[in-house]
Amino acid sequence: MAARHHALPERISAGTVICATENVTLIRGGRRLLDSVNIELRAGEVLSLLGPNGAGKSTLLSLLSGDMEPDEGKVKFHGKEISDWSLLDLSRRRGVLLQDNQLLFPFTVHQVVEMGRAPWRRTDLEDEDNEAIAEGIAAADISHLGSRRVPSLSGGERARTAFARVIAGRTGMLMLDEPTAALDLKHQEAVLSLARERAQAGDAVIVVLHDLNLAAAYSDRIALLRKGKIVACDTPEQILTSEILTDVYETPVEVITHPVTGKGIVLPLRG
Known part of the structure; x- marks a missing residue:
């Protein structure tokens, strides 16, 4: 049997950049799925990727996880290009939950x-x-x-x-692509509560979501994408405004403040 050994470095301090893109562009069929995207994921935070269908959220997560390679730009993981990591070393440092998780x-x-x-x-x-x-x-x-x-x-x-x-x-890093999509209300809250707890314990968490209110409740930062570009990346309070969301999602919304939590609640304007 091969010798047993420790595989991970010491715990990363909160705020340290774990994974980042540098002007990454991905082109498929002549279409720019991602266009000069720059983003950082830090230890101790939950970063949510939001945006309309086709905005590039899952594609960006695939680049950050090392499952895809950019046509232009770089993806850095723990300070070096992600392509320099072996698959085994990556699997020990980031856990990936794909949207299309076919367990058959x-x-x-x-x-x-x-x-x-x-x-x-x-x-x-x-x-x-x-x-x-x-x-x-x-x-x-x-x-x-x-x-x-x-x-x-x-x-x-x-x-x-x-x-x-x-x-x-x-692994110390969770990369979750729409983890709440097939879940009922109880388990949606449970999954994101656990993601929040992992971040508070020092893990880096990046999650693709469609539910704006879940993002408001559990994110430290939100990156809002549209047509392969990051429109804005900031705190939920800065991103989830009626003006920004109405523009990006091309449908009128209002944002009200929850009377107890103080978190924003996004509602479509109807009628």
Whole structure:
């Protein structure tokens, strides 16, 4: 058996830039899916990517995770170009939950969550496997599904199983593409509450969302995209205004303040 070893550096301090793009452009079929995009993701924050359909949110997440390469510009990860990292080293440093998460093979739920620990085999951190798997299962509220086969699950149950797998990885960075899309209200709140907790513990979290109110409640910063460009990147209070959102989404909205939390609530103007 190969020697076991520690795989990760010491904990990154809050505010440190973990991942960043430098003027990245991605072209497909003659169309610029991303156009000279600059963005930074920092330890200890939740950064949400918002924007209309086709704005480039999922594409940007794919570039940041290393799943795609830009046609122009650079993606930096922990200070060096992401292409210089091996897939194994990346998998130990960022957990990725894709939007199209097709779990179709007849694995059990427990086996799928266990896959999140694969990068840590033959390392000292392998000793954390059982604890990390249990943590992921509890976080996703799927303990009652442990022996179920994935093809028998509902869409929401599959989404929660995939989320548990990412949590079990304990990577220090979460990259989540529409993690709440198939979930009911309770589990939407649970997933983003956990993302918030991970950021408070020092993790870097980037999440693609369509629900503007979830973004308002759980984000430290919001990057608003339109047609492959970042329109603005700032705090929810600065981004989620009726003027900006009406312009970007091309539909009239109003933003009111919640009387208890003080967070903005985005509502479409009807009638």
